[in-house]
Amino acid sequence: MSDRFAALHAHHAKVADRAILSLFDDNRAQDFSVQVDGMLFDFSKTNIDAAALAQLLALTTATGLAEKRSAMFGGQKINDTEGRAVLHTALRAGDAAVVMVDGADVLPEVRATRARMTAFVDDVRSGAFRGQGGRITDVVNIGIGGSDLGPAMATLALAPYADGPRLHYVSNVDGAHIADTLKGLNPQTTLVIVASKTFATTETMTNADTAKRWMAGHVANPSAQFCAVSIAADKTAAYGIDPSRVFGFADWVGGRYSIWGPIGLGVMLAVGPLAFAQFLAGGRAMDDHFRTAPFAANMPVLLALVGLWHTQICGYATRAVLPYDQRLSRLPAYLQQLEMESNGKRVAMDGADLPYHSGPVVWGEPGTNGQHAFYQLIHQGTRVVPCEFLVAKAGHEPDLAHHHLLLVANCLAQSEALLRGRSLAEATAIMAQKGLTGDELDRQARHRVFPGNRPSTTLAYAKLTPFTLGQILALYEHRVFVEGVLLGLNSFDQWGVELGKELAVALQPILEGRQTTADKDGSTKVLVAFLRP
Secondary structure, eight states, X not given: OTTTTHHHHHHHHHHTTSOGGGGOOSSHHHHTEEEETTEEEEOOSSSOOHHHHHHHHHHHHHTTHHHHHHHHHTTOOOBTTTTBOOOGXXXXXXXXXXXXXXXXXXXXXXXXXXXXXXXXXXXXXXXXXXXXXXXXXXXXXXXXXXXXXXXXXXXXXXXXXXXXXXXXXXXXXXXXXXXXXXXXXXXXXXXXXXXXXXXXXXXXXXXXXXXXXXXXXXXXXXXXXXXXXXXXXXXXXXXXXXXXXXXXXXXXXXXXXXXXXXXXXXXXXXHOHHHHHHHHHHHHHHHXXXXXXXXGGOHHXXXXXXXXXXXXXXXXXXXXEEEEOGGGTTHHHHHIIIIIIHHOOSBOTTSOBOSSOOSOEEEOOOTTGGGGTTHHHHHHSSSXXXXXXXXXXXXXXXXXXXXXXXXXXXXXXXXXXXXXXXXXXXXXXXXXXXXXXXHHHHHHHHTTOBOOOOOXXXXXXXXXXXXXXXXXXXXXXXXXXXXXXXXXXXXXXXXXXXXXXXXXXXXXHHHTTSXXXXXXXXXXXXXXXXXXX
């Protein structure tokens, strides 16, 4: 395994100092980009050349990517540390599809659950299902992690299509989150979704109990305005939630991949079943492309290969996701979980230590806000940060088209500036025109040098529609899968979240004064003493 990237490292050593701009000829932009279903992925502004791309593509053969892709879509238990299939793609599969797990087709149950969701959503949106004070005006989704990040991101992204009740999302166990959310809402016309597969997640159930007490102060039967996304039918029944308002999903759907099913109930309530179906169709279209396109023209594969080149070969520790689309402002946070929880591992599939770094740190903010914040480091800092720009050809506000033109201009300018930079000679000429001379001219010019030669990619699309959002999310999901295969790790477990949960449970009685800190380290003892109520 330690020699997996040897040829790529050798090639990179030869070209590391090369100017990316020098690679451009009449064909590079076309040769190092791919289009599918109205979406363009351009990776020509990277130091990947034909030889590097060929070696990267060779990795897909050496690691058995095609076979592992078939195993995932075919329902095999590729999450082998938990003995589970990985079938979030089944949640968006077509009407004629068949997916077998343990000898049974899982899609009839998926379709039946979606039909129940659709019927419930139609009832809420039409007013057939009402609160105890009238028609539902607001919905509070209580979840955490994948039960919050995905639907909260998608609801904001699809705001132009929202014609249902107002959606609110609560995730943090910090009481401020639920207090601020419930403030101003009418408990008699509010619906609460409790999204917890086990109906036992500490943060979620603490917030659910608080919401139930709030509602109980104003309605006779608060449980009648609760629904659940959970498989724990006994616990939801004990909570007083009617089984008709409980929507479950199988263990082959990981939390961070679950927005396509019942976890997306809030999104469906906001935008309606038709727009939600278009969202699923976008994801399905990207699935079809991923399954059928040659790897050299396969958008998820190429996105993954670029990521691997930058992280494992170039040694860049982070990647910035920079959507020039305000409604995608929560996409970087969503991708943090998707990528870092999936590929933030230290051991390979066989349990051996990885001989190289795994996933990068993923971060970002929407443009143009970021330009006035952290782009300073991206352009002139000592660390290289590969940037992934996303931008639409058109916005949803035709009367504000001049805003969108400025937005696109800024996006393209940033990627060009990262590529070209500004030399000392160019900076000197600029400052000389301002009348500076001698040592002061040199000093001021040096502050205005941009190293350039910094890599970026751009994902461009016509407009942020439900279909487009589905494409984008499925694209990144498959990117994570491909990178995991090439790194030889399991992208679908998340044992790293367990230890902190266990220690938090142990610390609660200590903070309540029912147990001592005798077995804790010195720092924890001091902090408990200071923070104990």
